[in-house]
Amino acid sequence: MVKIFIDPGHGGADPGAGGNGLFEKNVTLSIATRIRDILQNEYQNASVKMSRTGDQTVSLKERTDMANTWGADFYLSVHINSGGGTGYEDYIYIKISDNSRTAEIQRIVHSEVLKLNGLSDRGIKKADFHVVRESSMPAMLSENGFIDTASDAAKMKDTNWIENVARGHVNGLARAFSLQKSNNSTPAQAPSSTTASTTGRQKRTLYLPANADTWRIYPLNVEPVKVNALADRLHPSKFGGLHYEILGEPQPNVYIIQTDQFGKVQIYGGPETGAVVK
Template identity: 65%
Template sequence: MVKIFIDPGHGGTDSGATGNGLLEKDVTLAIAKRVQNLLENEYSNATVRMSRTGDQTVSLGKRTQDANAWGADYYLSIHINAGGGTGYEDYIFDKLSDTSKTAQLRNTIHAEIVKTNDLKNRGKKKANFHVLRETKMSSMLTENGFIDNAADAAKMKVSAWIDNVARGHVNGLAVALGLKKKSSPPPSGVLYRVVTGSFTVRTNADEQIAMLKAHGFDSFIDTFTMNGVTYFRVITGSFKDKSNADKQVGDLKKVGVDSFLIVINE
């Protein structure tokens, strides 16, 4: 198995960069959770560990120590930029040569990310960042747009853009690390949906979705009518693999959100 450590930048008391009504810690977690989900659902030889799965404060030292202790094969730190620019860039440790294994892996991942993220390509860079310096495995830090740039920030507010950014990261990891697509797809026709609330008032469902988003969980509303009453059911994940749905329930419980599974036919 290829061990991939995903590090959503900042969290908890550390909001990271801010701008245009956004917090870096929220955007990085949204991207990271999608990366995790895609890797676990689509690849048979990838196992993922996250530095945080909710809005927790985690020190830089704790992040790299966890990755090193786990024996990760690759460390990917996801960030959002600020400072008046625009576009995408990524970093490896500045003491590494352009012919190093880490540089070669980064070249592959960078090429895939810029295909999908709809951002200006600011290039491949190097820096003496803690997560690049203190990790024992190859590592890379991505800066996915500028939160203080109105055009970049507008994209960060769109779920489809988050999906595309995550897909670029995953495509790059798959090519660089030799990940193998699952040979047999999950059973067709069945979805395991994670339910985190059912309301008769739409605004209550919207408030639940906002609370879940603050914890890094994207949700949607499934509307249905029973006995003449319309219900707004909040769905926080829809999976073909029950083990992934069970994991989502566990992650929600860690942040104090109760949930349960329903099974539907596609």
């Protein structure tokens, strides 16, 4: 297992930076929680621990002590920038060589995050921050946009952006540490069009009407689906309703669908929800 320690910056009595109605501590927790969930749901050889999972006050020393005691393989600290500017940058400890494994991981994660976050590139950097200095494993701190710049802050209010930033970090970690996708995320072959035509069966479609606000979605292979909801939901109202091909029905009224945003998920679509199966 690759042990990845995820550190949402600030928290509790320390809100971090603020601006445009946002506090850094909340944005970092949203991103970090999503990174954890994706790693746990979609990869089989990643073990994750977080420095905080709610709005708690945790000192910098407590954070690095936690990672060091656990014996993490990598320390990822998630922050939001401030001070007037725009874009994305990340940091490793200032005394670390460009030829180091840490610098290699930084370059990989940096490039993957920038593919998805829609922010300008402020570069790979080094600094003497506590968390990258006092952690005994390779460590990196990412600064995901400027909270006091309106255009960056607007992105932070969008759950799609949070998801993309988290996925960028995960894609980088997956590349840097050769993380393996779990079977959950590539379940048994969905019925192919060939199979459908030879059996004469029509593809079934799930329609989620626009008049419902949100649809809870669930990771694959959890039962019952009423618990274990992913933090995320589908929002049909934004799109005037959503159509998905049904890839499986593991329980009555529970459908496996492929979403752009969250990959393959389960969704509950009983008659009382307004979902329509065609």
